[in-house]
Amino acid sequence: MHQLFIGFFKKAYDSVKRDVLYNILIDFGILMKPVKLIKMCLTETCRRVCVSKNFSDTFPIGNGVKQGNALSPLLFNFALEYATRRIQVSQDGLKLNGAHRLLVYADDNIIGGSAHAIKEDAEAFVVASKEIGLAVNADKSKYLVMSRGQNAG
Secondary structure: OEEEEEOOEOOHHHHOOHHHHHHHHHHOOOOHHHHHHHHHHHOOEEEOOEEOOEEOOOEEEOOOOOOOOOOHHHHHHHHHHHHHHOOOOOOOEEEEOOEEEEEEEOOEEEEEEOHHHHHHHHHHHHHHHHHOOOOEOHHHOEEEEOOOOOOOO
16 A cells, blocks of 8 residues: 655645635635625735834735635635545545545645555646645655555564
């Protein structure tokens, strides 16, 4: 059994492409009124940087969801769910209790199965992640090979 642990995304909340996020929400069946309200909350956001008690001028932010906003984890989960659904888990994929599985928790993902299946699924996941503005952090991703009966006990 081969497993690929896809680690945290680099600057995940800051990287989500907003226009893509709005389309994802619509694709998931969210009504236009809440999508428009979310868009209003994220439009024309600005930031300032503080260094040694000195603040920079404000600058516009065009991507990402707001850090600390109660709605941001939900919006990020919609974006990540979109990327996750793009993976076609093959018939020789990770099995738990006889069912094929792709395991996802927050922004950690596990793809299991044969080396070939993992390669295909990981490539699909990376492409879908890039589409929404997310980059997989290779330094926090790990590949694991397990087998039964060897060195057991």
